[in-house]
Amino acid sequence: MNFTHDVIVIGGGAAGLTAAGGCALFGLEAALIEGNKMGGECLNNGCVPSKAIITAAKRAQEAREEQRYGITLAAPKVEWAGVHRHIHDAIAHIEPHDSKETFEEMGVEVILDRARITGKHTVEAGGRTLSAPRIVIATGSEPFVPPIEGLDEVPYLTNENLFDLTEQPEHLVIIGGGVIGMEMAQSFCRLGSKVTVINPGRLMGRDDEESVQVVADVMREEGVTFVNGMGQRVEARDGTIAVHTDGGETVNGSHLLIAVGRKARVEGYGLEELGIELGRNGIKVDARRRTSVKSIYAIGDCREGPRLTHVSGYEGSNVALEIVTGIPAKVDWRALPWCTYTEPEVAQIGLTEEEARNKFGAKVTVVKEGFDHNERAIAEDSTKGHLKVVLKGKKVIGASICGKNAGELLLPFTQSITGKSSTFALGSAIISYPTRSEISKAAAFSAWEPTVFGSLPKKYAAFVAKMRRTFN
DSSP, rough: OOOOOOOOEOOOOOOHHHHHHHHHHHHHEEEOSSSOOOHHHHHHHHHHHHHHHHHHHHHHHHSSSOOEEEEEEEOOOOOOHHHHHHHHHHHHGGGGSSSSHHHHHTTTTOSSSSOOOSSSSSSEEEEEEOOOSEEEEEEEEEEOOOOOHHHGGGGOBOTTTTOOOSSSSSEEEEEEOHHHHHHHHHHHHHHHOOEEEEEEESSOOOHHHHHHHHHHHHHHHHHHHESSSSSEEEEEEEEEEEETHHHHHOOOOHHHEESSSSEEEOSSSSHHHOOOETTTEEEEEOOOOOOOOOTTTEOGGBBBOOOHHHHHHHHHHHHHHHHHHOOOOOOOOTTEEEOOSSSEEEEEEOOOHHHHHHGGGEEEEEEEEEEGGGHHHHHTOOOOEEEEEEEEEEEEEEEEEEEGGGGGGOHHHHHTTSSOOHHHHHHTOOOSOOOOTTTHHHHHHHHHHHHHHHHHHHHHHHHHHHHHHHHH
């Protein structure tokens, strides 16, 4: 078969851009097909705009505490047009990095059109039939909209239109207490909106429960209201949106945000006609990210598995490496990190304490250090939170961090979990003082403290001391 390309990538988000760009930089003929906006979810309505609004909200919160550390500030005055402008300036500033022109300069042929896979090696797009030995699906995900009665009869927001608001919500009701729901709840509250979060059971269910509790308590203090329940019915009422929960409560708000998770974007690409196997929420793949049709890969949010931008980039790199070298590249989730950018942040890598105890039982120990003993945190008056290191024996299998800039403290545990470092090495490292990262050294040292100061080392120290007294 005469192929038009070496690889065809469908989707111009984090996963697809990394895969197509990586292959092109090695000299392969790569085609990238994008039917919407280059940059995908992260750039246009995910990571970038959400972190931009979080930054604006932090600024407002700092000013709201008018007298602190002997410094007096003016109370914040939120200009929503300025917040909106800041969000879209951030997008515009990053946009060129992911643009058609940038990837064409790398050697990628970029086609802005909807793609349809027509065979194991063929794709239709832009009025053409493209062909390649390998096809990569990176079509991403979209907000999951639950089947709530009346929802289709009222205006509602998702992350896809939230950041286009040109007026500030008076009362934002959020259905969903996951990452998006919690980040936006705190941000809009800090910017002056009344905020109510409706969520059944645990908030941020994939994170360490103790860490999440710290954040929830902070958010309550700042004014966020939490309602334990499921949205059962929605209706427009006197210029507001009323959400009725299964617990009998009714919450009336000016705006409604749906933030209950994501669903893979897999429809309309010809997958089922080709026999590509789909799972409960995404394309089924093996450890190499191959679909049931082995010449076709699926990476990023469109496949079953974790949905994080850095995971998409990691999978894009892996698949590009496999296509370029022909050497199988399997994913490794042992040291998978993620962070929720509330204040304080909640960061996780590897197993949580609950997951570890369920998996390994009594073999698990947990070392916990509080930021109230970290001298940098004390100097900054930012001591809420902690670090928990989850161990099986002396081996790190997870870490949960809650605190200021918690996500920045995950790196050494990546090394420990993958065996590229150890708690002993970390506990004996020289770390700049005063820094928040000292908490990592303290926790690592605590893990070895019973061994280092155990009976055998004490006997040895006593023997050395006795020898010195005798012969000096």
